Amino acid sequence: MDRFSTTRELAGEQWRQDGRPLEAIRRIAPDETPIGFVYNGRPHAVVMATPADLEDLAVGFTITESIAELGDIEDVQVEERDEGMAVFVTLKPAAEQSLTLARKRSLEGRSSCGLCGVTKLSDAVRKLRAAETGLIVSRGAIQRALQALEGAQVLGKETRATHAAAWATPSGDLLLVREDVGRHCALDKVIGAALTDGLDPARAFILVTSRCSYEMVEKTAMAGVGLLVAISAPTALAIRKAEEAGLTLVALARADGHTVFTRPERIVEEVGA
Numbered sequence: 001m002d003r004f005s006t007t008r009e010l011a012g013e014q015w016r017q018d019g020r021p022l023e024a025i026r027r028i029a030p031d032e033t034p035i036g037f038v039y040n041g042r043p044h045a046v047v048m049a050t051p052a053d054l055e056d057l058a059v060g061f062t063i064t065e066s067i068a069e070l071g072d073i074e075d076v077q078v079e080e081r082d083e084g085m086a087v088f089v090t091l092k093p094a095a096e097q098s099l100t101l102a103r104k105r106s107l108e109g110r111s112s113c114g115l116c117g118v119t120k121l122s123d124a125v126r127k128l129r130a131a132e133t134g135l136i137v138s139r140g141a142i143q144r145a146l147q148a149l150e151g152a153q154v155l156g157k158e159t160r161a162t163h164a165a166a167w168a169t170p171s172g173d174l175l176l177v178r179e180d181v182g183r184h185c186a187l188d189k190v191i192g193a194a195l196t197d198g199l200d201p202a203r204a205f206i207l208v209t210s211r212c213s214y215e216m217v218e219k220t221a222m223a224g225v226g227l228l229v230a231i232s233a234p235t236a237l238a239i240r241k242a243e244e245a246g247l248t249l250v251a252l253a254r255a256d257g258h259t260v261f262t263r264p265e266r267i268v269e270e271v272g273a
Contacts, residue, residue, distance in 0.1 A: 004033050004085060008029055009027070012024075012025050029159055030159045031181075033049065033085055034046050034048060036081075036085070036087065037061060037087050038088045044099075045061075047182065049182055053189045053193065054085060056188075058087045059191075059192030059195065060188030062192075063195065068098050072095035075090040076090075128241060129224065132226050140172070140270065141170060142253065143258070144171075145168040146231075147255070156179055162179045163186045165178055165186040165206060167194045167199065167204055169204060170205070176193050183208060186210075187220070206229065207228075207230075210230065211230065212230035213234075218241065221242075225247075232252070233251055234261055242263070
């Protein structure tokens with residue numbers, strides 16, 4: 001078995017309240033591995049993530065953490081180490097200053113936390129990039145994208161223990177889906193993949209299967225996307241920061257409907273209505 005595979009089959013003992021005898025079972029669990037980011041030879045951060053699509057993760061993390069722009073990334077190389085995976089990102093010399101100014105982390109970032117290890121309070125909540133205007137999405141497009149995402153989560157269906165993030169067109173078609181044990185890593189992966197492929201963030205919206213914390217709003221805004229749809233509820237800070245960035249935040253998005261919390265002008269009953 002691959003030491004850094006995305007899933008592992010593990011044994012368990014299942015108990016039921018109805019009095020049935022204990023049952024030995026086998027269950028597929030997602031893997032979680034330390035991923036270390038090294039920029040121009042200097043270690044920068046370690047995150048816990050599912051060891052797949054790591055080039056996408058590196059690009060997305062670089063952009064959403066304001067370390068550098070896409071055009072500043074010259075190369076991304078992934079190496080397996082005894083203790084985890086190392087991702088070496090080579091930036092152009094012109095990006096050295098932004099790398100120096102990027103918020104530092106003294107600890108690893110846990111899969112459940114997007115800000116673990118940030119050393120300064122002023123770096124925890126940053127001013128966000130203003131969202132592009134012009135995007136219009138219908139309620140039906142949001143619902144179609146949600147329905148499509150349910151069937152597109154390959155790792156999620158196998159393990160029931162991962163998050164997903166999707167890149168959708170204004171009509172609700174999913175162009176990319178990425179999955180990870182960490183909601184922030186899934187989002188960084190899909191952002192990295194989309195921008196690497198040259199997709200236009202001003203003509204897209206993002207869906208996430210997790211709760212909508214402030215960091216999810218931040219990463220979406222820093223990617224240049226103007227609409228974020230989350231399955232679970234938002235935090236108060238997420239709503240405030242979305243409003244500040246001019247980002248439309250839709251949450252509590254389920255099969256029976258959704259709730260718009262900020263900038264409702266991007267949402268219409270039908271496109272052209």
